[in-house]
Amino acid sequence: MPSLRHVHAALGALVLAVGVGVALTSHQAVAQEAVTVAAQHPASCTAPAPTTAAGYQAMFDDKDDATWAGGDQAATVALPDGRELWLFGDTLRGDRLVHNSLLLQRGGCLTAVAAHDEVIPTRTDGQWYWPQSAVVQGKQLLVFCGRVVRTGPGAFDFRTTGTELAVFDLSARTPRFVRMAATPSTIASEEHSQYGAATVRDGDWLYVYGTRHVSGAFGRSVTVARVHPSEVLSAASWRFWTGQRWSTSAALAAPVADRWSTALSVWRAPDGSFRSLTKKDDVYGHSVVAGRASSPTSGFSHRVVLDAPSTKAFLHYNALAHPEIRLPSGLLLVTVCQNSTDLTRVIGDHSIYKPQFQTVRP
Numbered sequence: 001m002p003s004l005r006h007v008h009a010a011l012g013a014l015v016l017a018v019g020v021g022v023a024l025t026s027h028q029a030v031a032q033e034a035v036t037v038a039a040q041h042p043a044s045c046t047a048p049a050p051t052t053a054a055g056y057q058a059m060f061d062d063k064d065d066a067t068w069a070g071g072d073q074a075a076t077v078a079l080p081d082g083r084e085l086w087l088f089g090d091t092l093r094g095d096r097l098v099h100n101s102l103l104l105q106r107g108g109c110l111t112a113v114a115a116h117d118e119v120i121p122t123r124t125d126g127q128w129y130w131p132q133s134a135v136v137q138g139k140q141l142l143v144f145c146g147r148v149v150r151t152g153p154g155a156f157d158f159r160t161t162g163t164e165l166a167v168f169d170l171s172a173r174t175p176r177f178v179r180m181a182a183t184p185s186t187i188a189s190e191e192h193s194q195y196g197a198a199t200v201r202d203g204d205w206l207y208v209y210g211t212r213h214v215s216g217a218f219g220r221s222v223t224v225a226r227v228h229p230s231e232v233l234s235a236a237s238w239r240f241w242t243g244q245r246w247s248t249s250a251a252l253a254a255p256v257a258d259r260w261s262t263a264l265s266v267w268r269a270p271d272g273s274f275r276s277l278t279k280k281d282d283v284y285g286h287s288v289v290a291g292r293a294s295s296p297t298s299g300f301s302h303r304v305v306l307d308a309p310s311t312k313a314f315l316h317y318n319a320l321a322h323p324e325i326r327l328p329s330g331l332l333l334v335t336v337c338q339n340s341t342d343l344t345r346v347i348g349d350h351s352i353y354k355p356q357f358q359t360v361r362p
Contacts, residue, residue, distance in 0.1 A: 047108030051328050053357040059108055060354050066094040067112035070346075070353030071101055072317075072337040073263065077134040077141070078324045079104075080170065086110075087131040087143060095347055099128040100145075102175065113174055120145060120166045120177060127161065129180075132196045132263070135206060137229050141168035141175050144183070144196025144208070146262075162186045163196045163210075165233065184225065184235045184250050185210060193223040193253050195238075198266045200274065200296060204228060207296040208238075210253070211262050218281040219259030224297050225250070241297045257300055261285075263318035263337075266296070269362065276300045277321040277334065283310055288319040288336065290360065305360040308336050315339045316356075323362070331359035 050056045063069070071088030079085055084105040091101035093116070100120050102113040113119050120143070122128040129145040136142075143166040151157045163185045168175040185194045195210035206229045211220035224241045231237035239246040243254035257276075264278035269292075276291035280302070286309040291300030308316040318337040325333045335355040339346065346352050 045107040045109035049105070049107050053327075053333060053359045055108075056333065056357040059110060060357070061351060063103075063110045064350050066096075067115040068092070068101060068103055068110070069094055069350040072339065072353070072355070073131060073320075074318070074335040074337060074355040075131065075133050075263075075320055076322045076324065077136060079141075079175075080136060082106075084325065085134070085141070085175070087134060089130040092346075092350055092353055099148075100131050102131075104174070114177075120180075123147075126150070129164070129166065131166070132163070133198050135199050135201075135229070135232070136170070137232060139170045141170050142166070142181075142232055143168065144199070145180075146194065146196070147186075160190055160194060162188050163194045165196075167233070181233050182235050184238045184240075186235070188250075193225075193240075193250060195223075195225055197222075197262060198264045198276075200266045200268055201229065202268060202274075202296060206232060207266070209264065209266055211260065211264075212255070214258070217259065218284045220262055220282065221255035222257040222260050222264070223253035224256055225253070226296070256297055257291075259285075261318065263320055265321035265323075267321065267323045269323075274298075274300075275321075275323070275362065276302075277305070277319060277332075279308060279317060279319040279336075283315060283317040285309075288334070288360075290321075290332075290362075306334065306336065306358060313341055315341065327359065329359065330362070332362040334358050334360055 050059055069092040071091035073089040075087040077085050086103040088101045091098050098118045100118050102119050104111045120129040127147050127149045132144045134143040145164055145166050146160045147162050149161050163183050165181040167178045167181055169178050188194050190213040193210035193212045195208045197211050198209040200207050205226045208225045210223045214221050225238050227238045240250050240253040242252045259281050261279040261282040266276045269275050274293045279285050280287050280289045287304045288306035288308050289302040290305045291302045293300045310316050316336050316338050320335050322333040340352050
């Protein structure tokens with residue numbers, strides 16, 4: 001199913017084709033921009049971290065420069081040193097678009113990783129990567145990514161050809177991209193489960209959720225795999241929930257949810273239950289729903305927590321929760337991506353392409 005990241009990928013093609021925006025054309029320009037970026041992002045941050053959804057909105061609205069001006073997905077992972085890492089798919093760097101980016105949050109400051117280029121490089125065959133979720137394992141950051149190919153000239157002429165893991169080294173202060181690694185769904189089409197939409201740890205296991213296209217439906221069915229965290233990079237070590245047992249065969253995976261978005265969150269709550277959040281029926285739905293389950297494989301209940309309808313001109317999608325960000329209110333921080341089908345409008349107003357922050361009862 002098309003996602004609104006597809007729309008912005010088309011926007012990137014349009015920007016490059018018609019020459020809209022600012023492009024660096026010389027080593028001197030790159031050097032000058034690097035000096036500017038360094039001045040904007042000092043090594044230390046004295047601003048405190050936001051404590052409300054409005055505070056997070058203001059922090060991201062203020063981030064509007066050549067390193068990051070907007071993006072979608074907005075998944076998060078806590079780093080061992082206390083910083084928060086934000087993962088984005090299609091991203092505006094000024095008026096220039098790249099297919100992925102990372103933002104490091106320290107206190108109330110945001111700093112872009114690899115400030116000029118895609119953090120996860122496009123392949124030589126032209127396929128690119130959209131980050132979905134991430135886990136930290138030792139001194140490595142493992143980012144689950146959808147691999148995407150263009151199938152035609154239209155805005156929705158794209159498909160996801162599988163999922164891979166982007167491996168980052170966390171030894172230095174800034175995450176450093178190392179390589180891409182295979183997952184059990186590296187060559188899985190959208191009609192099969194593509195794992196990496198969300199992860200949750202429970203005991204000795206890492207549970208990884210995958211989404212699968214269902215013919216005639218707006219939303220996706222959701223399946224679950226599990227693997228020991230130390231063996232995530234070994235595709236042969238993964239096991240798949242059949243509805244009754246764990247199997248070595250991904251083909252036997254049974255859905256644990258349906259009509260969910262390709263973007264979803266699952267986490268362990270303090271009371272021991274498992275919680276979820278997604279937009280029902282994906283881009284074309286109206287409601288962001290939260291769920292509760294007794295185990296990673298049992299069915300999630302659901303309740304509507306936000307209205308997020310899309311129209312022909314304005315779109316809301318990729319709702320995600322950020323439970324590792326603890327707000328004083330005790331409420332759950334949530335982001336919903338937004339976009340406009342009027343591509344020139346986004347270029348003229350970057351605020352249209354920034355995640356929208358809200359809180360809901362956990």
